[in-house]
Structures are given as C-alpha cells and as structure tokens.
Amino acid sequence: MEDVDFKNYTCKVLGKGNKERTVAFSGKTAMRLNEYLKQRKDINMNGTYCTYASNTPLFASRKGCPTRLCKTAIESMVRKLGILSGVTRVHPHLFRATFATRLAERDTDIGVIAKLLGHADLESVNRYVIDQTKIEATIRQKGFCS
Numbered sequence: 661m662e663d664v665d666f667k668n669y670t671c672k673v674l675g676k677g678n679k680e681r682t683v684a685f686s687g688k689t690a691m692r693l694n695e696y697l698k699q700r701k702d703i704n705m706n707g708t709y710c711t712y713a714s715n716t717p718l719f720a721s722r723k724g725c726p727t728r729l730c731k732t733a734i735e736s737m738v739r740k741l742g743i744l745s746g747v748t749r750v751h752p753h754l755f756r757a758t759f760a761t762r763l764a765e766r767d768t769d770i771g772v773i774a775k776l777l778g779h780a781d782l783e784s785v786n787r788y789v790i791d792q793t794k795i796e797a798t799i800r801q802k803g804f805c806s
Contacts, residue, residue, distance in 0.1 A: 661703070661716045666690055671718075681778050693718075702726075760788035 663672035704711045717728030742750030
C-alpha cells in the first residue's frame with residue numbers, strides 16, 4: 661500500500677530482475693482501486709484517506725490476509741476470466757503486449773513506449789511496434805515504391 665500514490669496516480673512496481681520503477685495509472689483506475697479498498701476489512705477508508713498496517717499488500721491473497729497475491733495466482737485468475745469470456749490464449753503478458761502495440765498504432769514514440777514498459781534497450785520494444793504492413797504503406801507513401 662505504501663507504494664501507491666493516489667494523489668499523483670502512480671505506484672512503484674517491482675519488475676523483472678527486481679528492477680523497481682514508477683508507473684502511472686488513470687483516474688478511472690484510481691476510482692476502481694478505491695472501490696476495491698473500501699471492501700477490504702484490513703484497510704480503513706475515510707474518503708481518499710486510508711489507514712492500514714505497515715507492509716499491507718495492495719492485492720492480498722485472501723480477504724484480511726497479510727500475504728500479497730503472487731504471480732501464479734494472478735496468471736490463474738486471468739486465465740479463468742478468459743475461459744469465462746470465451747477468450748483463448750489469454751495471459752497477463754498479453755495485456756502488456758497489447759498496450760505497447762496500441763501505443764505504436766497511435767504513433768507513440770518508441771522511446772516513450774520503451775520507458776513505459778521499463779525497457780532500457782529499444783530493440784526489446786521492436787517486437788511490439790514493428791508492423792510489416794505499416795512499413796510497406798509508409799514506404800509507398802514516402803514515394804520509395806510504385
């Protein structure tokens with residue numbers, strides 16, 4: 661909970677290789693998080709101010725449990741939601757890839773996408789942003805092909 665900043669809509673996350681970075685979230689996400697936190701018995705919500713014990717996880721493994729939700733549990737929940745929705749081959753990383761692809765489709769600078777994904781190397785982002793159809797259309801548009 662200490663890592664969530666509702667005032668600036670940011671939170672610290674621990675990524676691959678134990679790299680810590682700050683990520684932003686939307687006002688809509690802040691509203692949903694507030695709704696979720698109001699249901700928690702171990703967190704006292706008073707408007708936008710809340711109190712909780714130190715080291716309280718944002719997402720607990722069980723109601724009132726001091727143990728944070730693990731990666732495997734999240735993957736399992738996403739897969740179950742996919743099955744219920746009739747979506748096959750869904751996993752948490754797919755959301756990350758879709759996010760990056762949508763940013764690229766909206767002509768977001770590759771450096772910005774890399775920063776948002778937490779990549780230091782732009783080559784790591786290419787798999788999300790390189791679209792052969794778009795490359796060919798750009799080449800035609802710029803007059804390099806007939």
